[in-house]
Amino acid sequence: MNTALIRERDVTVDGIRTVLREAGPRDASEAVVFCHGNPGPSEDWIGLIGRVGLFARAVAWDAPGFGRADKPKEFPHTVEGHAAFIGSVVDELGIDRVHLVVHDFGAWGLEWAATHPDRFASAVIINSGVLIGYRWHWMARVWQTPLLGELFMATSSRAGIRLIMGKTDPKLTRGQVDRIYNAMSDPATKRAVLRLYRASKRTTFAAWAEHTAARLRPLDRPALVAWGADDRFVPVRYAEGNRSSFPRAEIATIDGSGHWPFLDNSRLVEDIVCKFLQPLL
16 A cells, blocks of 8 residues: 655644644645544554545644643643644644544544634544534543542553453554553643543533534535444444534444544545545645
């Protein structure tokens, strides 16, 4: 399988240093922008960046508080705070027209899209989206609970995460599961996760979802919704709900995949995503 060369460099935006992973034309003003979720980091997107880089500029970075990015205590870990950082990065990179690819909490990219309709071209939504009526999964509810969330973070171990992921995402390799654990092993990242989930409790997130769907729906942008059918965190029944934001959305269900279908069935997901994006670029 041919893939583009992936370049890696550090960038500093709004005083925050992060790692940028990029493929394809260096200075194109139109790009595919990948937004990772929790716990990330942008390394999760390597396969897709390489494939998309064959026909377009593709960029991804670690969000503040995650991966190799700086983790300032004062960063606003909210959907709006992360969306603002996305805007600052695409401005810094000279990207005027954006095709978003989002996963999990990377849905903060859709907040940026709703506030920049003139620059937002399309969306690929992977086990994520503007989830109206979403009920938080059990781990999210733990993180949202004071003291219980801190206790969970303090006692999490590699063996424990392997056990949990073995039940929720059994097709992930041990290396992929360990990368998920490593991404959350930094104390500053643990604090960022707790702040993010507590800022997005049910009523706050529900209000954001209704408001954002109402802003995106009239734009009627092209969208692909790709969903691992066996997701235990965000069940596949939420996939159709993305049509409240993207009326013409194409929906692709990935049988046998969990929450990270672009990792546990990478070849199929890359083919589906590239088939959708290539005619738009």
